[in-house]
Amino acid sequence: MRQSRLFVLQDLAEGALIALDPAPSHYLRNVLRVTVATPVTLFNGQGGEHLGHIASISKSAVGVQLRHFSNIDRTSPLTVNLGLCITKRDAMDTAVQMATELGVSQIQPVLSEHTSVGRQAAAKRSSHWQQIIYSACEQSGLNRPPTLGAVTPLDTWLASATGDLKLVADPSGRVNLLTLAGTPQSIDLLIGPEGGFAEAELARAAHQGFICAGLGPRILRAAHAPAALISLLQARFGDLQPFG
8 A cells, every 4th residue: 555655744652642733634634635644754844754554544633643754864975956047837847846856955946037926926836845844755755845945136146056066957068968077066056047047147156166067969948957956067076876
């Protein structure tokens, strides 16, 4: 039987009987249509996960009996701080989802010159992006969701970058990500909007120590570029490697 994983904003303890909040109760009862004794795994972002089973189902709440705590940690050893310029709704949703599944540590929504979404409109979408992060963690097995920062101007994010390696995605980049020297423990990665970066923005990024990184002869959509670049970085410096 497939065991569902669910993120909850509740305190969890081994052996406890938990009455889930309305949102996760609704999801289990009306979307997954679980029954009593169905196995379920809960995690709350504080590390590890709790294995249990459905103990009760009512209109007010779903009860979960927690049996065993596992301190397993699937967090990548590589810290990736993603500066993600805000894109149109579906593209941004895809980028946030894939970045989370690939193990970034922080997602910072960024406003740049070619961003087509206003700051106030973008700020209103933060709770939506947060839910995408939680869902991506449920799907991918992660139990520590990446931090979602507040919407911030590009120059503010550039000035705050402190990674061992700083990269900005741009087709002009000629650096080979798979042969980069060194062993950075933290990487700041900046991804632009649909229209890319203005030349002045690239110049300011270079002034802050960022190196342009491309993907060879192809230019990917803004929704897909984060996944491609993060995959390469995790394969080179992180934990995205085949077993064996």
